[in-house]
Amino acid sequence: MPWKRRPFSGRDLSAALNIADLREVARRSVPGFAFEYVEGGAEDEATLGRNREVFATLRFLPPTLIDTEGRSLATELLGAPCSAPLAIAPTGLNGMLHPDGDIALARAAAAAGIPYTLSTVSTTLLEDVARQAGGRLWMQLYVMRNRAIAENIMHRAAASGYEALLFTSDANVFGSREWDKRNYRSPGHPRLRAAIDTLRHPRWLTQVLLRRGIPRFRNIETFLPPGAASAVGGSTIIPQMFAPTITWDDIAWIRDHWPRKLLIKGVLSVADARRAAQLGCDGVVLTNHGGRQLDYCVAPVEMLPEIAAEVGGRMTVLIDSGFRRGTDVAKALALGADAVMIGRATLYGLAAAGEPGVRRAIEMFTVELDRVLGQLGCRSVSDLGPHLLRASGPPGGG
Numbered sequence: 001m002p003w004k005r006r007p008f009s010g011r012d013l014s015a016a017l018n019i020a021d022l023r024e025v026a027r028r029s030v031p032g033f034a035f036e037y038v039e040g041g042a043e044d045e046a047t048l049g050r051n052r053e054v055f056a057t058l059r060f061l062p063p064t065l066i067d068t069e070g071r072s073l074a075t076e077l078l079g080a081p082c083s084a085p086l087a088i089a090p091t092g093l094n095g096m097l098h099p100d101g102d103i104a105l106a107r108a109a110a111a112a113g114i115p116y117t118l119s120t121v122s123t124t125l126l127e128d129v130a131r132q133a134g135g136r137l138w139m140q141l142y143v144m145r146n147r148a149i150a151e152n153i154m155h156r157a158a159a160s161g162y163e164a165l166l167f168t169s170d171a172n173v174f175g176s177r178e179w180d181k182r183n184y185r186s187p188g189h190p191r192l193r194a195a196i197d198t199l200r201h202p203r204w205l206t207q208v209l210l211r212r213g214i215p216r217f218r219n220i221e222t223f224l225p226p227g228a229a230s231a232v233g234g235s236t237i238i239p240q241m242f243a244p245t246i247t248w249d250d251i252a253w254i255r256d257h258w259p260r261k262l263l264i265k266g267v268l269s270v271a272d273a274r275r276a277a278q279l280g281c282d283g284v285v286l287t288n289h290g291g292r293q294l295d296y297c298v299a300p301v302e303m304l305p306e307i308a309a310e311v312g313g314r315m316t317v318l319i320d321s322g323f324r325r326g327t328d329v330a331k332a333l334a335l336g337a338d339a340v341m342i343g344r345a346t347l348y349g350l351a352a353a354g355e356p357g358v359r360r361a362i363e364m365f366t367v368e369l370d371r372v373l374g375q376l377g378c379r380s381v382s383d384l385g386p387h388l389l390r391a392s393g394p395p396g397g398g
């Protein structure tokens with residue numbers, strides 16, 4: 001019988017070798033509708049696919065016979081030390097995946113010495129994350145039509161010691177995640193098959209739903225209309241509250257309310273990066289929101305060289321969307337990013353096993369990145385550069 005390779009199909013966290021394995025544990029640990037909420041992209045999921053495909057077009061060109069003993073991933077981000085060029089990206093509704101939600105993610109980030117970004121639409125109060133997790137905390141800002149919500153978030157985050165604000169600029173009009181929508185017969189009402197599937201996940205049912213109740217949008221709860229604070233009701237109402245009127249002119253308004261570091265999350269063009277720099281922002285996050293917003297959008301990695309050439313060194317350049325491997329991170333750093341933000345990969349860890357699962361996900365990135373540094377003859381992340389990469393077309397050209 002021919003030898004057949006078998007992909008990972010277990011539930012055992014310690015046997016998971018990489019983020020894809022961890023994703024498999026996550027998929028089995030939570031009901032399908034919760035996994036789909038994390039996993040899905042907008043419309044045809046062309047952006048989602050592109051985010052992964054782009055890494056295959058970049059190949060390493062390693063120099064050889066270089067001593068790399070004593071390698072280090074340590075770096076500096078926004079003027080403070082960071083043990084690796086990584087940060088956890090903001091994701092809403094984390095309490096849907098595990099009862100410890102944001103606290104588990106933030107604690108794992110703190111333990112690994114990297115920043116955690118809390119979403120405006122988190123299921124944990126920003127004050128509770130600051131009190132219970134510590135570490136370097138960044139706050140993500142969604143601006144809704146009622147500007148008092150954003151002002152409230154900014155003042156509270158400043159009072160709680162959050163060091164940076166990541167203003168998300170690519171969600172003023174909300175993307176249509178069709179696979180996610182298919183789990184509901186009407187907004188807020190799960191289909192029967194989704195409800196039955198929930199019963200097939202008794203651990204999730206007990207820990208998430210019965211012990212804590214349906215997760216709520218704690219940070220902005222007091223501003224929401226009746227029925228909109230719960231994850232089920234709010235998921236459809238909140239996107240309609242986002243302000244399509246927000247423009248570059250509003251950066252001055254944000255600056256009036258936010259005294260610390262400010263980054264724009266949602267920049268993809270050189271012109272916009274230049275504008276952010278001109279307005280005195282401290283950094284940009286190149287992102288397409290993990291393929292959840294505009295479909296048929298470029299992958300941020302495609303735009304990175306041009307943007308880094310324009311604003312790199314003057315402001316912090318972060319990037320996310322599609323990062324699942326240490327090699328992906330090394331490619332972005334080589335092309336000029338200061339650090340990479342991790343979205344779904346750490347959520348897989350959270351869904352699989354709470355804080356230990358998130359720690360494991362971060363460890364996968366750091367172990368892989370350290371190895372690729374060594375294989376590329378680098379001792380530190382600052383040794384990475386475009387000279388280590390080749391854009392590769394199909395074999396034989398064409």
Ligand SMILES: Cc1cc2nc3c(=O)[nH]c(=O)nc-3n(C[C@H](O)[C@H](O)[C@H](O)COP(=O)(O)O)c2cc1C
Pocket residue numbers: 037038039051089090091092119120121140168265287288289290291292320321322323341342343344345
């Ligand atoms: C489940 C989920 C929820 C998200 N929620 C937010 C959010 O509240 N605010 C935000 O700015 N971005 C949000 N994002 C986008 C992430 O911050 C990040 O840009 C994206 O996940 C990166 O792509 P990746 O998941 O492929 O790593 C979310 C992404 C996911 C997967």
